[in-house]
Amino acid sequence: MPSSRRHHRLWSLFLVALALVLAGGSTAAMAQTSFGSVQVRDVAFTSADGKTVSGLLFVPDGVTAESPAPAVLAVHGYVNSREMQQASSIELSRRGYVVLAIDQSGHGRSDAPAFGNAFNGPAGLGYLRSLDIVDTDNIGLTGHSLGGSTIMNAAAAFPDGYQSMVLLDSATGFFGPPGTPDFPRNLLVQFAEFEEFSGSMWGEANTRDIPASEALKATFGTTDDVVPDQLYGSIADGTARELVRPVNNHPGVTHDLAATQHIIDWFGQTLEGGHDAAGQIWWLKEAGTFVAMVGAVLMIFATGGLLLRAPFFSQMRRPVPAAAGSRWGWPWAVSALLTAGIPALTFFWFNTWGALWIPAGPVFGQTFATGIAVWALLNGVIGLVIYAIGAALARRSSGNRVLPNLPEVDGDVAAPRTRAVIGRAALVATIAVGAAYLLVVLSDWLFKTDFRLYVLQLQPLTITRFAQFLVYLIPFTAFFLMLTFTLHRSLRWQGRSISRGKEMLANAIVLPAGILVLEIINYVPLLVTGRLAIDEALLTIVGYPFIVVLALVGIMSTYFFHLTGTIWTGAFASALLVTWNVVGGTAIQGDVQEWGPLALVVRFVLPLLAAVVLVLVVIVRRRRDRVSAA
Template identity: 45%
Template sequence: MLGKYRLFHFGWVIILLGALLAHFIQTSGGIAIRDLRFNGTNGQVLSGLLYVPPGVTAENKAPAILAVHGYFNSRETQDGFAIEFARRGYVVLALDQTGHGYSDAPAFSNGFGGPAGLAYLRSLDIVDTDNIGLEGHSMGGWTVLAAAAAMPDAYKAVVLQGSSTGAPFAKEGDPSWPRNLAVVFSKFDEFSDFMWGVPRAQDLPTSPKLQAAFGTAEPVVVGEVYGDLAAGTARILQQPNTTHPGNHLSSEAIGDAIDWFDQTLEGAKAIPSSDQIWIWKEIGTLIALIGFVVLLAGAFEMLLSTQAFAHLRREPAGFAHEKRSPKWWLAFALAAFVPVITYYTFFYWATLVFPASAILPQSFTSQIAFWAVLNGVIVFLVGLLLRGNKVEGRGDIFGSVLIALATVGIGYLFVAATDFFFKVDFRFWVLALKPLDLVRFKIALVYLVPFTVFFVLALRGLHIGLSVRGDSRLVQYLSNVGAMALGFVVFLGFQYLTLLFTGHLFSMNESLTTVIGMQFLPLLAVVAFLSTYAWRRTGSYLPGAFINALFVTWYIVGSQATQFPVS
C-alpha cells in the first residue's frame, strides 16, 4: 500500500520538511508569532502577524516596528524584514493592508489600515512607545506614511522600501516630515517614474521630489545622512542592486532597513545587519510549495486507484499529430505567444467591461479572468483551423468534477493544517498559496466560472490539438510546459533585459501589469504539469482542467486585493 501511494506520501513529507524549516527559522531564538484580528477605523477588522521576541513583557518593554507589504501582497510577504527585526529584539506587527490578506475590504480605505495598525501597536503593553519604527514596501510605504501623517508624534523613524512620499497616495515629504526617513529604492526599480518622477531608478538622486524631502537642491548622495537624527530630520538614500519586487529577496535591502533602525531606535540587540537567516524560511516555504504540487499529483493517483474513480483510468486514445510538422509548430507558437501578445490589451479592455463591483470585487482577478477566457476562445478557434487527427479526449464530466474536488480538497486540508500548526503559507517570494477566509471563498465561487471555461478550452487544445505520437514522457511534459509558459519566458526575459541595459522596462507604462505577469511563468508551468499528469492517466483533458480551475482560482483570489466591500 505504501508503494502504491508513494507519490502522495512523498508530497506530504516534502511539505512537512519545508514547513518545519520555515517554522524554526521564523521562531529562531524563541520568537513567538501571534495571528491577530483587531478592530480598525470604523469597525473595519484588520489582520496581522505579531512577532514577539523572547523575554519581552510589560515590565521589560521592547522597541517595535510596523511592517507593511505592497499592493496585491499580504502580511507574509514581509517575512524577511519581520524575522530579522524580531531577531534583533523588536516587536513586529506585519499588517495586512485593508482589502488584502485577511483584512476587511475595500483596499485603499482608511489610510490603507496604517493609522489603525500603528494605534494597535502602541496599545500593546509590551511595546516601548518612545521607540517605534515604520517600514513599508511600495503601497505599504504609503500605508505607514498615512500612519505617520495621522499620528505625527507616535513614531520615531520610517523606512520606505520601493516607495515614495507625495501624490497621489501620500503626503508630500519635506525636510521635517516624515521623521528620520530612509528611502531604500533599488537601482532597477520598475516604478521610478510613478514614484519619484524620474525615468530610471538610477536617476533617483536628481528627483526634485526626493530633493525636496531631503532639503537639498543638489543630487542626493547615496549613503550620506542628511539632517539631524536627534531632531528627527535625518534622511538617507540607499539603492540596493535589485528590482522593485526584488527588495523582498534582497539581503542588501533588508540590511539597509536594519541599519537605519539601529541608528534611529533604542533598545534593540546589536546584531550586525549582515547576519541574516530569513532566506532559509523562504527556502522552507518553497519546499512546501513544491511538495503541494507533488501532493496534488499523488492525491489524484491515489483517488484513481479507488473503486469510486477507477472507471476514469484509461490510456489516451490517439494522437493529433504523427510528428512535429510545420502545422504543429505553428499551433505551438500560437498557443505559447498569443497570450502574451494580448496581455496588455485584454487587461485594459477588462477595466472597461468589468469594473470592481459587489459581484466582481477584485479588479485584477477580473482582468486575469477576462484575458484568460478570451485566450481560451482563441486557442479553441486555432484548434479548429489547425486540426490534426481526431482524438477523443472528453471523458466523464461528472466523475472528472468529483475527482478534481477531492484532489484539490486534500491539498487544501494540508495548506490549512500547515497554517494552523506552523503559521506558514506555501510561498516563494510573491508566489503564495494560503487558506481562504469566508469572504474570499465566496469571491472564489464567482471567479471559478470563467477560469473553468478557460482551462477546459485551453487544456482541450493542449492535449487534443498538440499531442504527438511517439513522444516520451519527458518530451510530452516539456512540450506542454513550453506551450503554456514559453511565451512568458520570452516576454519577461525581454522586459527585464531591457531594464538591465536601459534602466527601465520596455513597456514603461505597464510596470504593474508586467510585475504581476511574473507569477504566471511558474503558475502556468504547474498547470501544464498537473494537466499532463492527469491526461496520461485518464485520456481526458477534463480532470486536469477542473483541478487547475480550482487551484488557480484559489491562488489568484487569495493573493489579490479586494477593491469592493463584500458581505
C-alpha cells in the same frame, strides 16, 4: 509498469509530499520564531471605521509590560500580504524589536476594500502603540511599495507617535502626504537600481535619474541631486535622511540581504533598545515554505492518482487517444508558437480591458483576478477558433466532410460513455486540490506559515475570499477546458512517439514560454537603459507567477490526461489550483463584505445544499441495499 508497483509508487509519493510539507513548515517555523526565541501571534483588531485588520505580531522573549521593547510596524506592498514582510519581521524581532506585520485593507485577511481606511496604516500604528509591551518612545515604520503609502498615512495620523521610517521602493506623496525636510521623521529611502515604478513614485521615468527627483530633493531639503549613501540632516532632531540603491528590482528588494541589512542598521541607529544578532536567517523561512509548497503540489498528483485507482473512479479511465495534432517538425512548431505567443502578445491589452469592462464590485471584487480571467477566456476562445479553422481546412483538403470524433473529450470510441465521467472528474480534482488546501490550513495552524516562494504563494482563504474563489472559478474552469482541449488535441504531435514524461516536459515548456519571453523583452531595456520596454510595471510583475503556474498546468493536465484519457480531470484541477492562487494572492478592490450576499451563500446556502445531498445519498444507498437484499 505492474499495477501493484504503480499503486505503491503513488503511496510513496503521497508520503513524500506529506513529509515535505511537515519538514518545510517546521523549518519555516524555526526561522520565523528565531528557533523558539520569538513568539509569533496571529492578531486581529478593529479600525476606526469598524473594519477588521489582520496581522502577525512578533514578540521576542523577555518582553513584558514591565520590560517593554522598541517596536516596528511593517507593511507589505500592493497585491501582496503580511508574509511578504517576513525578512524584516524576522530579522528585527530576533534583535529585540516587537514587530507588527499587518495586511493592508482588502489584502490577506483584512476586510475589503483595498485603498480604504488609509490602507490600515493609522489603525496598525494605533494598535501597536496600545500594547503595553511596546516602548512607545521607540517605534519605527517600514513599508514596501504601497506599504510605504500606508506608513506615511500612519505617520500623518500620529506625527509624534513614531521615531523613524524606512520607505522600501516607495515614495513620499505616493497615495499619501508629501515629504518635507521635517516629515517624516528620520527617513531612509531604499529605492532599487532596477526599479519599475520610478516614474509613478518619484516622477522620474528613468530609474537612474532618481537622485534628481524634485520630490526627493524636497524631502531631503536640498536643491542639488541627492547623493546616495550620504546622511542628510540629524537623527537627534528627527530630520535625518539617506538614499540607498539596492541592486535589485521592485519585488526583489523584499528578499534582498543587503536591503534587509540596511533596515536593521537604520532602526539600530534611530531607535533605542534593540540588540545585535549574527547574520540573517529569514531565507530559511523562505526555503521552508517553498519546500512545503512543492509538497502540496505533489500531494495533488498523489491524491489524484490514488483516487483514480479506486473502483468508484476507475470506471472513468479511458485509453489514451491516439495523437491527432500537428505532425512533428515545423507544423508542430507553428502550433507551439501560436500557443505560447498569443497569450503573451495579448497579456497587457486583455488584462487592462477586462479590468475596464468589469469594474470591481460586490460580485467580481478583484480587479486583477477579473483582468486575468478575461485575458484567459479570450485566449481560450482564440485557441478554439484557430483549431476549428485548422480542422475545417484539413477536412476540405482531404475531401472528408464528416466532423471528427473528439476522444480527448468523450474518451476512446470503444469505451462506454457516461455523463458520470465529468462529475467524477470534478470530484477527483476537488479532492486532490482540496488535499493540498488542507495542508496549507494545517501549516497555518501548526507553524503560522503558508506556502510561498517570492511572489508565488498558496494561502488559506477567508470566507470572503472563498466566496470570490467560487465566482472566479467559473471563468477559469471554462478557460482551462478550452486550453486543455487545444493542448491535447493540437499539440500532441503525430509522426514521432513520445513518452508521458517527455510530453509533460514539452507542455511545461510551451505554455509559459511566451510569458517568459515577454518578461525578458521588457526587462532587458530596464537593465541596460533604466526603463522598461513596455510601460506596464504592475502587470509585468503580476506576470511573474504565471511562468511557474502555466508550467505546472502543462505538467498536471498532461499527467491526468494520460491517467484518464480525457481532458476533464486535468482541466478541473488546473482551474481549482490557479483560481486559488489568483484569488488568494490579489487584493479585493470591490466592496465585498464578510457577511455580504456572497459570503452568506458560502455560510448558509452551500452547507444546506451539501447536507441535502448527503441525506439523499444515504437514502439512495439504503434503497439500493434493500433491493439487493430482496
